[in-house]
Amino acid sequence: MNTEILGIIFMYGAVVLLAIPLGRYIGKIFTNEKTWLDKIFNPLDNLFYKLSGIDISKEMNWKQHLVALLTINAFWFILSMFVLTNMSWLPLNPDGNPSMTADLAFNTSVSFVTNTNLQHYSGETGLSYLGQLMLMLWQFISAGTGIAICAVVFFAMREPKVSSPSGRDREGLLGNFYFLFVRSCTRILLPLSFAAAIIYAFNGTPMTFEGKDTVTTLQGDTVQVSRGPVAAFVAIKQLGTNGGGFYGPNSTHPFENPNYFTNIIETISIFLIPIAMIFAMGFVLKRRKLAWTIFGVMTIGFLCLVIPSVYYEMQGNPAISQMGIAEPNGSMEGKEIRFGSAASAYWAINTTCTSNGSVNAMHDSMTPLTGMFTLLGMMINCFYGGVGVGFLNFYVFIILAVFISGLMVGRTPEFLGKKIEAREMKIAMLIALLHPFLILAGTALASFLYSGNPEAYSGWLANPGFHGFSEMLYEFSSSSANNGSGFEGLGDNTPFWNIACGLVMLLARYLPIIGPVAIAGILASKKYIPESAGTLKTDTATFGLMVFAVIAIVAALSFFPALTLGPIAEYFSLY
């Protein structure tokens, strides 16, 4: 078999094999069972609790959880605004990089707070090392936030009488947020990042606080090479579905992703925690079959996107074939020779299905349908999805599917023994609406401005026509999915894009967290109805199919007209 394809199959197989034990471990972290890392981390965690005066035995209801989450995020947001707008005179700036403008600092801070990591700057020239460290810290905080709040939803889904971490029977109490948050960072993200960073460093990724190096090339020119604490940065960037690169070109840069081996590790890192979270749910709820059902639906969705993408990239570009140029390696425009077309396409779908957004190839240069599948990955945003939040997005679709299929079996819809009624439907529907609304309304606004006065906004689009439309659609999809990758080719460091995308990112981050947590919290306080033969089982293939259909019709089809004007029109013009 083709080695390129074998490489992909290996990467997928490895991630699933690693995710199952990791899921069990994550489950233990949430429920405070003993792990062998306790010895190292218990003192560290206790130090954090002591320093911040947190009583971890105090359990919270869903509202208190959300307050804690927003408090943590708001505090660090202000600090990062300060660092980014003042880093020129702050320490750790050996290259003398300037401070950010306010709108760019806003966009950047929002983008890292929200786990989006949309970068309207280039790391080498736009940030000091202090700025990079600030953003690196954010990659931990935002990912930890997502994992912790997902754990809260897991707790809410449990059957009653299962004791919570503190051992008490819960009454709408769903653990302590700070406890979950600290443990998500120190027990899950930190050890994994540490291991990954060492691999990257040994493969040639820089890990230093020294400034630029000067290299004399073979031609005798001198070249300034940017360095920095790259290995540590890349590790958490991949693992926390963050995606914000140290360098502008992200993981296409030889220092961020030196070879095919690091590419394997980085690709595995993208999916590892999102998939492990699903298995963690299975362990926490003691419903492994449900975890496998959800995993199955997500996997089928992912395969629907990744298989055609890899196929089209490996086929090459018909426009080039028509010129009589052979493309034995597939469409290589905008791709790195060391990864090849298949691994690049595979990464592209990985990074857009999760809310990662790091890139190892230029998405702008992908063939039209691959471009569409990357867009769809972000529009659906729950085929694995971002760490923690991917599951929350999926949860909303489960609620919608439960409602419709519950009716179809002639019973008031129930999910895990809790009745789904008007209030939950209202929240679920609003959250399901939000994503299409933000993407379509944002793109509509941009299209309106552009088509009203193409000259004034000519700096926006590198390619007018269908492709330019895809660029705008991609930017808003990426913001709303908290993905952060760019189609590029879009002149996006302008006040319009900085502010519009900043607002979209904020809304698309917090509302889809608040919604599912509210639903889960309300359901948790409802009366538990034991299962009977008339109860709809949610851990069956039939129900999985139902969820898949709901996602396809609600999430994917509402973008059909927009996609028609972008990648689909481009496809039909090209092929």
Place this chain on the structure above:
Amino acid sequence: MTKTKNTSLFQPQLLKEALIQSVIKLNPKIMFRNPVMFTVWIGTAVMLIVSLWTLAGANGQGSFVYNFVVFIVLLLTLLFANFAEALAEARGKAQADSLRKTREETPAKKISAIGKFHPNEVEIISSSQLKKGDLFFCEAGDIIPADGEILEGLATIDESAITGESAPVIREAGGDKSSVTGGTKVLSDRIQVVVTTQPGESFLDRMIALVEGASRQKTPNEIALTILLAGFTLVFIIVCVTLKPFADYASTPITIAAFISLFVCLIPTTIGGLLSAIGIAGMDRALRANVITKSGKAVETAGDIDVLLLDKTGTITIGNRKATNFYPAHGVEEKEFIKSVALSSMSDDTPEGKSIIELAGVKPGSLKIENARFIKFTAETRTSGIDFENTRIRKGASDAIRNLCEKAGNTFPKETIEIVSGISSNGGTPLVVSENEKVIGVIELQDIIKPGIQERFERLRKMGIKTVMVTGDNPLTAKYIADKAGVDDFIAEAKPEDKMNYIKQEQSEGRLVAMMGDGTNDAPALAQADVGVAMNSGTQAAKEAGNMVDLDNDPTKLIEVVEIGKQLLMTRGTLTTFSIANDVAKYFAIVPALFISSIPALQGLNIMKLHSPESAILSAVIFNAIIIPLLIPLALKGVAYKPIGASALLRRNLFIYGLGGVMVPFVGIKLIDMVVSLFF
């Protein structure tokens, strides 16, 4: 189960009324109640303006004829949806009217305690003048003027006007069969009745109001579904509104007709248009099964029932137990025993009591005794009997008699215990008889289990419903009958509060409980149960406490009620799925049509190979409109419920309505396009 008047789905008279109503319902104030159809209403209004505008010479909006046809199709969509609702209402009304006819003005023989001339004066007034608390009497041949309770007397009554059952029934004062319904006819004897409802407030009046929509409130589940549908409508508003700047960017002009058609096709008009019809039809189906519901919610809740409490007598076993054997105690003459037994049952007018007299073969009148005092059965003592001279005869359940004897210091004979358990383990009911607190023998009563009841319980089990038999029998007998009938659990030696406690226990574990009852004793439990069905023959208190009244007095009716509830939810669910699944094909019909003229490359997306953009759009809206009337019969009849387990049911419905919902419009739109393409 009685087969009731099955009005065919489309009676000309009903159709006519529904047609008129569907036009009246175009009033935006009425349309506003249904958010999905209201947006269609706005779209239709816009299309009317656009067609007039094209007539006045507007450019770029297509021809007048095309726009006007779109307008007409949208208008039809609205009318079809209204028609569905109106037809459901008309059917409900027709059903209610036929019941109401039974309570047209009839003369009532009112009794005034203090009359104008003398006490207990009888005056003939119109039935509508009867107030709650009034007394009246009826003799053979009279129509009972109002709902009430018999105070004195016994009568055979023809209730066929209400139940459709031609066999007359007996109603008598006292006990649980004391209730009479207005409109039924007294065939023999004379009864004195007290009116129990205010005029215009009987259950029937309430039911009629519910069906007529005046007081019809959306049920919680209907509200949740409306939110879902409103959400879908909003998604498609966003999709269609944002399409305008997208098209401007791509320099693709899109006509207003195309925008509105796309929107109307995508929003769930099919289920939106049929939703209220489904709800009304659910209550209507209940009415057809001769069950009067006090709210739409009760029908829905019935579909969710987890536990069903059924009285043994009349539900699981035929009618009443009969005495089959006498076992005199050691040393008691059989003749003496029979005499005592007959005496103890003299005033016992329960069917069991009567069967004892029958078996004894003694005419109660022939036994001459003096100073007799009859002891009525109470739930507390659980014995009944007679006191005369120095003799106290009691009969009752073995533990009750045992208590009685042991209290008096007498032993309860071992052989009696053996006889009792022997009878019990054979499914019989032992009644122990004591004379002056000494056991003198045992009477055996036998139950006969209704044929076919096992299959019904099996069906309920497959629905996931636990059946519980409630009986006053001792645990051994109860277990025997429970096993034989196939119920899941039983409450033996049940006192009224046991029923209540059982319901509360199940409810505290999160289950929904339904029960059927008729006696005043049942009222608290009927009120506590999530679905309480009172028998029409039952006491007024029972009827007030429950949320449904069964006109047929058929104890197995609960099973039907549960199925009606399930059908109601399923019809909503499947039509929602169908409606949403339709969107796939509609997208593929309309989206290429929108852009094909300016981006010819998109012809590749026109997978149905529709003739032209205009014909594609028209075909989609026409399909969208005609699917509504095509589905009206399904909405009114309801999707058939099959007790095959939730997962299998979901698979089945997903296959029929989900996959069907995706495929049907592809075929339908293509066929319509072939016709439309002759013109456009």
